[in-house]
Amino acid sequence: MYRKGDPVMLQLTKVKKAKKGNDKAFQELIEEEKNKLYRMAYLYVKNENDAIDIVHETIYKAYISIKKVKEPDYFSTWLSKILINTALDFIKKNKKVIPFEEVERLESSEDLHIAESLDLVDAIDRLEEKYKTVIILRYYKGLQVKEIADMLDCPEGTVKTNLHRAINKLRADLREECL
Known part of the structure; x- marks a missing residue:
């Protein structure tokens, strides 16, 4: 199934060591995940300092409950659930x-790509939480529908429906902004 030196096998080994109290293994696992965690947190709060605070709290919660990880294969999913x-x-x-200065800074941005990205981020931010969460997990975290359903403890059909509705809401919202 896994070969020696395989990144998945290395991660599984680190998770098992971390569960036994190996702080270095836990630190290495977090190092591998921290950028993804930050990006996800930022999508929720749109503020660098708040996103960092959320990541720090997530890491703390994960550290004190690492022994509760049931499936080492799903460490990343477990950690994402804590972050969400x-x-x-x-x-x-x-x-x-959002502070007024931040709005002014974003509005005066010369870079059209950044503005378009911000439009999408703003549109995602306006979604209901259940839609925002499935969009983030699917398109920013890259999880499959089954993984999202497992993480959120809901049927796959519900995840598919929420993804479909979220995408339609985003399309409609972004079309309105273009008019």
Whole structure:
């Protein structure tokens, strides 16, 4: 199934070591995941400092509960689930408002690509949480429908429906902005 030196096998070994209390193995696992975690957190809160705080809290929660990982193969999924819950809790607690200076800076941006990306990020941000989560997991995290369903503890059909509805809402929202 796996060969010696295979990256998947190395990750499994690190997860097993981390579960037994090996801090170095845990640190190496986090190092491999931290950029993905930050990008996901940023999609939720649109603020660098808040995203970093969410990642730090996610890492702390993962560290204190690493022994609870049931399937070492799904460490990344387990970690993503912690991050999503942490980000949603953060949003509920803070109901973030974008500072006026940030809006001005973004509006004065010369780079059209950045503006288009921000339009998409803003459109994703306006989605209901269930739609935002499936979009992030599918297109930013690269998970398959079955993996998303497992992570969210819901049927695959629900994930497919939510993805379909989210994509349609994004299309409609972005079309309105273009008019």
